[in-house]
Amino acid sequence: MPPRRVVRPREKPVRIIALTVKAQKSAVSESLQNLRTGLADGGIEEETLGRVEIALAEVLNNITEHGHAEAGIDTVSLSARISDQDIRVDIRDSGAVVPEACLDSAHLPDSSGPLHSLPEGGFGWFLIHSMVDDLRYSKKDGENQLELVFHRS
Amino acid sequence: MELNTVFENGTQIVSVAASRIDAASAIQFKDAMRAATATDATRIVLDLSRVKFVDSSGLGAIVASMKQMGDGRQLDLASLSQDVAKVFRLTRMDSIFSIYMTVNQAVLGKAG
Numbered sequence: 001m002p003p004r005r006v007v008r009p010r011e012k013p014v015r016i017i018a019l020t021v022k023a024q025k026s027a028v029s030e031s032l033q034n035l036r037t038g039l040a041d042g043g044i045e046e047e048t049l050g051r052v053e054i055a056l057a058e059v060l061n062n063i064t065e066h067g068h069a070e071a072g073i074d075t076v077s078l079s080a081r082i083s084d085q086d087i088r089v090d091i092r093d094s095g096a097v098v099p100e101a102c103l104d105s106a107h108l109p110d111s112s113g114p115l116h117s118l119p120e121g122g123f124g125w126f127l128i129h130s131m132v133d134d135l136r137y138s139k140k141d142g143e144n145q146l147e148l149v150f151h152r153s
Numbered sequence: 154m155e156l157n158t159v160f161e162n163g164t165q166i167v168s169v170a171a172s173r174i175d176a177a178s179a180i181q182f183k184d185a186m187r188a189a190t191a192t193d194a195t196r197i198v199l200d201l202s203r204v205k206f207v208d209s210s211g212l213g214a215i216v217a218s219m220k221q222m223g224d225g226r227q228l229d230l231a232s233l234s235q236d237v238a239k240v241f242r243l244t245r246m247d248s249i250f251s252i253y254m255t256v257n258q259a260v261l262g263k264a265g
Contacts, residue, residue, distance in 0.1 A: 025175075025177040028176065029173060029176070029178075047235075050235065050239065061176040061210065064176070111244075111249060115219070115220060118219075119213075120213035120220075121209065123213070126244065127243060127244070
């Protein structure tokens with residue numbers, strides 16, 4: 001009997017954008033704009049672009065502030081994998097371990113007080129959790145690996 | 154960071170001439186706001202029409218700008234992009250600031 005022909009559904013090629021980002025605020029700002037342009041060229045919708053940029057800004061600035069200052073890391077590698085359904089962004093650095101409290105679900109700082117007591121920070125992880133559909137973190141061989149998943153709108 | 158000021162009907166309008174208020178520019182924004190708001194105006198409208206992106210550091214700098222103006226003075230916001238409005242809404246900072254669709258509406262005091 002001749003072997004049965006397996007018919008596979010034709011899959012669209014997955015587009016991958018990879019960047020190495022310097023752990024400096026101005027470099028982060030520039031990389032975010034480049035990535036947004038790259039994702040927009042890949043046909044990603046404005047609403048999704050906004051969520052990706054806000055979440056990545058918070059992640060990369062955290063790494064720059066804590067990782068660079070405390071652990072002396074120089075670069076962060078980032079790769080974004082685009083499919084019809086979602087964007088999966090993989091972020092790797094060799095900085096300090098991310099505290100578990102940040103990874104679960106973050107809370108907003110209290111803004112109910114008078115003017116002088118209004119919070120000027122502490123929004124970062126709350127924004128990350130608000131923007132992503134899924135978040136996975138692991139620490140392997142001294143490397144932080146964070147995967148953020150954004151369903152396309 | 155470049156900020157431009159005009160006065161209209163007793164309201165001071167400060168326009169941000171940059172596309173981002175983020176971690177890289179938050180301190181410059183706050184310093185420029187301190188200089189721009191050293192006036193007698195009791196109400197200042199921050200025109201964000203050219204700003205496409207604000208992260209948590211930028212948000213913190215806008216809150217700090219209002220705090221450094223002192224008591225008895227008001228900072229309102231106008232012309233937020235979708236992404237910027239989302240950051241204010243999610244962090245509930247839209248309940249701290251009065252937010253207007255356009256600078257004109259802010260000057261007239263019409264709800265946005």
